[in-house]
């Protein structure tokens with residue numbers, strides 16, 4: 001019998017035993033009647049049993065995916081089986097399957113060969129030796145594949161990528177999936193990083209940033225069970241369709257309830273805006289489709305979004321907040337009725353003394369309540385019932401009038417005040433205004449006048465909100481993930497830092513995919529600089545797992561020529577077809593080539609293929625042409641909330657974060673892709689897993705290679 005056959009049989013026997021034990025435990029649990037009464041302790045026990053039941057149901061299909069033979073120095077050797085959830089055996093209650101997030105399981109991911117291995121456990125560093133690392137594919141209770149990625153008895157013992165390459169070669173459906181069986185050492189380091197750190201991750205296209213961030217959430221929930229809760233964690237993602245695309249990963253990892261939203265939607269809710277600023281198709285079209293507008297904006301020195309996302313603007317708002325605090329107590333004494341007076345000096349003393357540590361809005365609230373109590377005490381001193389009645393009436397009116405003299409400490413009103421939108425300004429702001437670039441000031445004032453809040457005003461509005469209000473636990477998070485963070489501004493992150501405990505962030509992005517030149521950052525230092533050195537850590541992911549070598553090398557060339565960056569992706573050794581570069585000037589030749597490129601998705605070989613146009617209008621036209629040909633496709637515009645797979649037609653800027661078995665980029669010519677659009681084209685090309693087609697015109701941008 002070959003070595004492989006004996007390994008396979010050994011694992012089959014092991015699987016039979018494991019499944020029998022799991023089935024047995026599940027049966028026992030199911031035999032306990034479900035508790036539906038009011039007893040709190042019983043309810044908690046029932047919830048725990050239900051959790052256990054769900055875990056076993058999942059494990060009964062695919063109990064584990066890996067085996068690691070680790071001999072801990074001085075202890076008996078035991079093969080460790082690693083799965084999505086830990087399971088103990090029925091007899092000795094010994095661990096039968098180890099949860100992938102447990103400290104010892106980290107060895108499965110971090111071991112990269114060698115005679116000794118160690119992992120960090122709560123009790124200290126555990127050292128030993130790894131003799132076998134085995135990937136095991138089980139689907140619906142059947143053993144499908146056994147691949148040794150390390151075996152010390154093999155002729156060439158080295159950790160191989162064979163299993164990873166096999167996994168990457170599979171076709172993807174319309175959802176991102178978990179990668180627990182093939183997490184790479186550099187990814188594992190990020191997943192297991194300490195909670196109270198602002199992690200900043202620069203990862204090339206396809207390096208697994210989004211996937212890793214989701215696994216990190218599952219890890220944090222496991223490792224810090226007592227300190228964090230799923231519903232107090234949030235993922236900020238670029239749009240609702242992307243949220244739909246990633247929605248399967250957390251449930252696959254047994255994690256639910258984590259909030260997933262766009263920054264815009266969340267911010268609008270916190271501030272209480274009636275209308276959410278446009279960041280759907282209308283907002284994006286303004287930048288990517290409206291060429292005239294784009295030229296006009298580009299000639300301006302300052303993009304409003306860049307200024308309003310800067311720390312300079314934040315500093316200005318800090319000065320504004322100081323002024324609000326200094327000037328918000330009305331410049332008058334309070335006189336509940338003629339002849340009785342509470343001096344402003346005394347009110348100020350309360351405001352600046354006892355209540356000093358409350359935010360301004362809370363101080364205002366407490367102060368007005370205290371004045372009311374003071375009035376009640378004074379009323380008791382009334383000489384007669386008639387005087388009491390008279391004074392009470394007066395005091396009521398004057399209390400109301402006095403409260404009205406206080407400025408409205410609502411963040412929207414304060415912001416309007418800064419841009420002189422209020423007739424009787426509550427605070428003098430001329431000097432502050434003078435610090436805002438004139439063009440930004442005018443544009444913001446004009447849009448506020450129309451009652452419109454722009455997306456780039458949200459950071460300031462939230463900052464004012466956090467500056468004057470108390471942020472209670474319903475508003476703050478245990479951990480925040482920011483995906484596509486290269487499009488976030490430093491100010492946005494600084495604001496979010498007010499809403500999270502212990503700077504607990506996972507901030508991930510790729511500067512080479514920073515296509516929103518009117519916002520975002522040019523260097524991660526802009527974000528790292530927001531935190532003290534010991535509060536933050538930076539990781540770079542350079543290996544790309546999504547695309548074949550041919551696609552990555554082609555996309556890298558675009559970046560090298562068009563941007564001159566050194567942030568290039570290193571492919572995993574997975575080879576595929578050469579990139580197809582086809583000249584297609586006329587609509588007819590274009591459609592013919594597209595139909596040819598769609599063959600594999602139409603005959604079921606691929607599950608997803610995307611046609612990426614330069615603009616939304618062109619995507620609509622393409623969609624209509626395909627429909628006229630009888631093809632079923634999905635048009636993706638910025639307002640779509642679900643991603644269906646199959647054939648998708650979309651403008652390239654909306655493809656960020658997504659991936660497809662094959663990608664067809666149309667209209668690659670100088671008219672559609674200007675000198676500044678290399679990153680946009682790079683994003684488009686790096687969406688492809690196995691096959692990339694580029695349909696180019698007569699005049700091609702300098703950064704595009706037409707021969708490979």
Ligand SMILES: Nc1ncnc2c1ncn2[C@@H]1O[C@H](COP(=O)(O)OP(=O)(O)OP(=O)(O)O)[C@@H](O)[C@H]1O
Nearest residue numbers: 179182183184205206207208209210211545546657
């Ligand atoms: N360790 C891994 N094992 C298997 N597949 C992986 C691994 N890491 C990443 N992948 C796969 O690579 C693809 C890209 O992952 P993901 O979308 O998370 O990358 P990203 O860095 O966020 O990409 P981009 O910035 O280009 O949107 C996914 O299909 C993911 O499943």
